[in-house]
Amino acid sequence: MARHLDLEEQEQLDDLKHFWKQWGNLITWFLIAVFGSFAAWNGWHYWQRTQAAQAAALYEEVERAVAAGDSARVEQAAKDIKDKYGRTAYAHQAGLLAAKVLADKGQADGARGALEWLADKASDQGYQAIARLRLAALLVDAKAYDDALKQLAVDFPAEFAPLAADRRGDVYNLQGKNNEAKAEYTKAWKGLDAESDYRSLVEVKLTALGVDVQSLKPAAAPAESAKS
Numbered sequence: 001m002a003r004h005l006d007l008e009e010q011e012q013l014d015d016l017k018h019f020w021k022q023w024g025n026l027i028t029w030f031l032i033a034v035f036g037s038f039a040a041w042n043g044w045h046y047w048q049r050t051q052a053a054q055a056a057a058l059y060e061e062v063e064r065a066v067a068a069g070d071s072a073r074v075e076q077a078a079k080d081i082k083d084k085y086g087r088t089a090y091a092h093q094a095g096l097l098a099a100k101v102l103a104d105k106g107q108a109d110g111a112r113g114a115l116e117w118l119a120d121k122a123s124d125q126g127y128q129a130i131a132r133l134r135l136a137a138l139l140v141d142a143k144a145y146d147d148a149l150k151q152l153a154v155d156f157p158a159e160f161a162p163l164a165a166d167r168r169g170d171v172y173n174l175q176g177k178n179n180e181a182k183a184e185y186t187k188a189w190k191g192l193d194a195e196s197d198y199r200s201l202v203e204v205k206l207t208a209l210g211v212d213v214q215s216l217k218p219a220a221a222p223a224e225s226a227k228s
Contacts, residue, residue, distance in 0.1 A: 081094045140170065140174065181205075
């Protein structure tokens with residue numbers, strides 16, 4: 001009986017060797033791929049956390065520079081975070097903040113540079129849209145109307161489309177193109193919430209151009225006739 005068991009074990013061992021010879025490399029590489037992917041996943045998330053923490057520290061420097069009213073420090077700190085962590089939300093927020101501070105200080109070129117980078121490079125469409133709207137406003141202030149319209153000619157996310165239409169209306173209005181301005185203001189008015197203050201402002205613009213805003217409102221449904 002003992003010998004029978006030894007032979008059976010030997011057969012099992014031979015089968016295992018044969019199996020491993022045939023499939024061992026594949027199994028090994030599969031396990032390497034699985035554990036490698038797991039390690040890469042952990043490494044990626046660790047890298048993201050590290051990047052976010054370092055970007056947050058630089059963003060705090062931007063905020064401190066803003067509080068101190070030091071536009072040079074603001075510009076440099078925003079550049080540092082853009083160069084090192086340009087894909088993070090902190091870099092995008094820093095760019096918008098720096099652009100506002102620089103514009104308020106009369107440094108239009110610096111403000112435009114920050115907004116142009118955001119409009120072209122921000123990974124989030126919302127930040128891109130905000131940057132284009134603010135950049136268009138700066139270009140309008142500089143009377144660069146055609147350049148402003150170029151910034152507003154792209155497809156905006158749905159929530160920003162009415163704002164872009166209103167801004168285009170402002171540009172056309174300044175150019176004396178009343179029909180185009182009316183069309184854009186009408187788009188903005190229809191896209192904005194009926195209760196928003198912004199819509200009321202667009203109504204004022206339309207009225208100033210001679211548009212009867214009441215005519216833009218959908219006709220009321222006819223009342224049901226009284227039952228006999």
